[in-house]
Amino acid sequence: MAQRQEASGRAEGRPIPSPQETLVGKYGEEAKLIYELQDQGGELLALRYDLTVPFARYLAMNKITNMKRYHIAKVYRRDNPATTRGRYREFYQCDFDIAGQFDPMIPDAECLKIVHEILSDLQLGDFLIKVNDRRILNGVFAVCGIPESKFISTCSTIDKLDKMPWEEVRSEMVGEKGLSPEAADRIGEYVQLHGGLDLIERLLQDPKLSQNKLAKEGLGDMKLLFEYLTLFGITGKISFDLSLARGLDYYTGVIFEAVLLQQENDHVEEPVSVGSVAGGGRYDGLVGMFDPKGRKVPCVGVSIGIERIFSILEQRVKASGEKIRTTETQVLVATPHKHLLAARLKLISELWDAGIKAEMLYKKDPKLLKQLQYCEDTGIPLAAIVGEQELTDGVVKLRDVATREEVDIPREKLVDEIRRRLEP
Amino acid sequence: MAQRQEASGRAEGRPIPSPQETLVGKYGEEAKLIYELQDQGGELLALRYDLTVPFARYLAMNKITNMKRYHIAKVYRRDNPATTRGRYREFYQCDFDIAGQFDPMIPDAECLKIVHEILSDLQLGDFLIKVNDRRILNGVFAVCGIPESKFISTCSTIDKLDKMPWEEVRSEMVGEKGLSPEAADRIGEYVQLHGGLDLIERLLQDPKLSQNKLAKEGLGDMKLLFEYLTLFGITGKISFDLSLARGLDYYTGVIFEAVLLQQENDHVEEPVSVGSVAGGGRYDGLVGMFDPKGRKVPCVGVSIGIERIFSILEQRVKASGEKIRTTETQVLVATPHKHLLAARLKLISELWDAGIKAEMLYKKDPKLLKQLQYCEDTGIPLAAIVGEQELTDGVVKLRDVATREEVDIPREKLVDEIRRRLEP
Structure with missing residues (x-):
């Protein structure tokens, strides 16, 4: 009421x-x-x-x-x-x-x-x-x-x-x-x-x-x-x-x-x-x-x-002195080199459709370092990275921002893997 | 932000x-x-x-x-x-x-x-x-x-x-x-x-x-x-x-x-x-x-x-013609006869403290029928009933409002049972 x-x-x-x-x-x-x-x-x-x-x-x-x-x-x-x-x-x-x-x-x-x-x-x-x-x-x-x-x-x-x-x-x-x-x-x-x-x-x-x-x-x-x-x-x-x-x-x-x-x-x-x-x-x-x-x-x-x-x-x-996150973003969709805006847009759309809270930088060709820095600054725990190689292999590189560990995940299993990683 | x-x-x-x-x-x-x-x-x-x-x-x-x-x-x-x-x-x-x-x-x-x-x-x-x-x-x-x-x-x-x-x-x-x-x-x-x-x-x-x-x-x-x-x-x-x-x-x-x-x-x-x-x-x-x-x-x-x-x-x-619930109340705490306000207050307090969404009627001695009718009118799915007998036995009668089925639940297991019943 x-x-x-x-x-x-x-x-x-x-x-x-x-x-x-x-x-x-x-x-x-x-x-x-x-x-x-x-x-x-x-x-x-x-x-x-x-x-x-x-x-x-x-x-x-x-x-x-x-x-x-x-x-x-x-x-x-x-x-x-x-x-x-x-x-x-x-x-x-x-x-x-x-x-x-x-x-x-x-x-x-x-x-x-x-x-x-x-x-x-x-x-x-x-x-x-x-x-x-x-x-x-x-x-x-x-x-x-x-x-x-x-x-x-x-x-x-x-x-x-x-x-x-x-x-x-x-x-x-x-x-x-x-x-x-x-x-x-x-x-x-x-x-x-x-x-x-x-x-x-x-x-x-x-x-x-x-x-x-x-x-x-x-x-x-x-x-x-x-x-x-x-x-x-x-x-x-x-x-x-x-x-x-x-x-x-x-x-x-x-x-x-x-x-x-x-x-x-x-x-x-x-x-x-x-x-x-x-x-x-x-x-x-x-x-x-x-x-x-x-x-x-x-x-x-x-x-x-x-x-x-x-x-x-x-x-x-x-x-x-604690840092409080101001967003709930779970994943940053990133690309490691130029001419991959289309790949980022396609991947972020898939994640959004699956209910994952995802962001990307609004630049055509942002530097990878800048994208990872953004994760650190805003406390985003995961980065999903697609380059030419990943596109060819049908995988996405999932990076844990804190540990810097990276694992190739088959594209069709990405959403499940992200959910698994974010479980409390 | x-x-x-x-x-x-x-x-x-x-x-x-x-x-x-x-x-x-x-x-x-x-x-x-x-x-x-x-x-x-x-x-x-x-x-x-x-x-x-x-x-x-x-x-x-x-x-x-x-x-x-x-x-x-x-x-x-x-x-x-x-x-x-x-x-x-x-x-x-x-x-x-x-x-x-x-x-x-x-x-x-x-x-x-x-x-x-x-x-x-x-x-x-x-x-x-x-x-x-x-x-x-x-x-x-x-x-x-x-x-x-x-x-x-x-x-x-x-x-x-x-x-x-x-x-x-x-x-x-x-x-x-x-x-x-x-x-x-x-x-x-x-x-x-x-x-x-x-x-x-x-x-x-x-x-x-x-x-x-x-x-x-x-x-x-x-x-x-x-x-x-x-x-x-x-x-x-x-x-x-x-x-x-x-x-x-x-x-x-x-x-x-x-x-x-x-x-x-x-x-x-x-x-x-x-x-x-x-x-x-x-x-x-x-x-x-x-x-x-x-x-x-x-x-x-x-x-x-x-x-x-x-x-x-x-x-x-x-x-x-659908009916939309206007509250999220999960349980009504009810009593079957007079002089049990204290029992209701004690039980509802336990449920509140456990995070259960509970209500009771604000009357000293409401009729049981009136309490159950309130559940039907407002769509509350469960009633937790305590009378003298239940107090003596250390149980609570948990009633499913839709099926009218009643089961005695040991008091210390009540919160878990309510949670189990309300699982989607």
Whole structure:
């Protein structure tokens, strides 16, 4: 399904430049990064900011109440690019979402399992997936005496706790957001907590929080989530972290973010986060915002930061001095002397028709040395060489580029021999 | 290379909304379809019209003189959409290009070989690849007495010959383009010709054309091209067709277009074209237009009309009544009675970790019938069922959904058994 959508380019029913109003009111303080445009007709246009809002709109417009899909595509931010850290104005996102009315936390647990699997398989180093719930945060705010109108903007401030110390976050709360110092301090006691099932149990017993309906719901679901994650065998990398807030407006339940930890050989006491590589959460109200009758479709999803992951992998390759092949060519078709272009074209055509990945130099009479050098430069493992003698004998000289060994292979057995040599 | 570029999203060094000036002066009469935008700063922006101009700009900006790559991405046209024929304002193109200074017609022949291979492998029905050369057309115009200033606009008119009869094209030439009736008639004699090597030889002897330098060059290269295509064994589907003009300004040499022919069972005398599915040609001047010093990089490339091909394949599937699976799920993990969610989660996790594509319903206690029905509906071939008895016995009941046959498999042998069953 996802594949077909991506291929047809009509997944969201709209081209990338969307009417600006589609994007308004979903991103909180990040909204200033929306890449607005103005078309000839004067209609305000903007480029999509993420893949979540277009997905929700797609579900609503097509009255789809049940769907699981991934989507890899470009999104746009009116931001200051920082190319070394993998931040661009145009970049790819890679999203996975599960939409539909299901029993609590089962799809949510699957999202976390997928993040765990991706980050493990990519061997990016040690990582941690922080988990929280918007309902728990809202409960914390309520019992700390924050008015409901300030919940979302307080979330944005708390979200900065991974980049700045508590003191600075506190002063933004009091100074910019207008919270009382006492309320800020009460919040501080909660949002600096992190742990596992034990912490969930403790908070369920917390005299103030346990009185708050939303917090209780959130903590109950968090307990369920940890049970499922235990069955998946991944709780070792999961931390229930009350400082995790996520800046976006649309989250309604569980939220999560994966961070890479400083490598052990960096000689530090406690693991330090070196950046977020995935994030997501539950957004049960977003589809309803696009449905004319407000019908809700609960959703949970995750976005993998593939640009950031690529930039980490690139830096690692660079540091290692490893050479990465940029093509998959298996054989170079070569000739040892002049006037043999026709022989090369005929042989390469045979190899292509047999599904062999073959290349040749686009010159009439290239020097053999140049052809072999090209193999070395680009990592092509085999050269198939035809000269007058080989044509007369009905053979092809198959050369192993690494060992320089050459063997005459009867022409009709060449394809099989190449396949045999390339077997893993 | 292509893969990495596509993944990084920075192939053209610019986001999809490009400065309008980048696109101006490259598309001839089609330029009216450019999807212009206006950003907040008042800078004129437009969405890319194809992948060729961004590729040329990318080569120039990065001073690349030699590259072969494919690129699959979206382009934009301010056109009237016709969704049933696969025409949209936003759609995918799939381009393959070879850039660099090489010996004549070798990369050009490879482009045609690739188009031939793609259309053959997709089994879209009979097809024909029309080939011509801008230099031959320009030579024809010159010997027919057309002023050079009218060459490009005359090309646009001739390009309509596949959609309208010669009489209408002639009257557009005389009426709208201001050619003399005699000049139009002289052109008409040439552009209605099509054939193979024989026609090339005849035109090389043509008393007027053989005197024209450009036409002679073009015909010489066309002869070379047909020699190479003969070695590739694909001339049966290639037609040298003097009516092929292609509307775009940037072509400088060989041009080509692949059309699907009416199926044989349509009972018509001569094969009729039912639409273009690929096109391209040589554009040796485009990179130089983006280079500050005007340094040229000769290029040849082809664009595959994947949207049109998809819409043809979709119609065929629809007509056949075949059911196409939209997921690749191999196993549904199911339970036969209540209170077994934990068992399902544990088993699915084991299968996922072993690389098996597994799903489960996101319900705590789904009915077995509902789970099996889901397999039938979505084409999942196997169900792995765990109940209390199976848990006690250390087995999993593996059910073949089609035959309904069930076998108890020891848990530790389940993954191997699933793999064995799914072998092709």
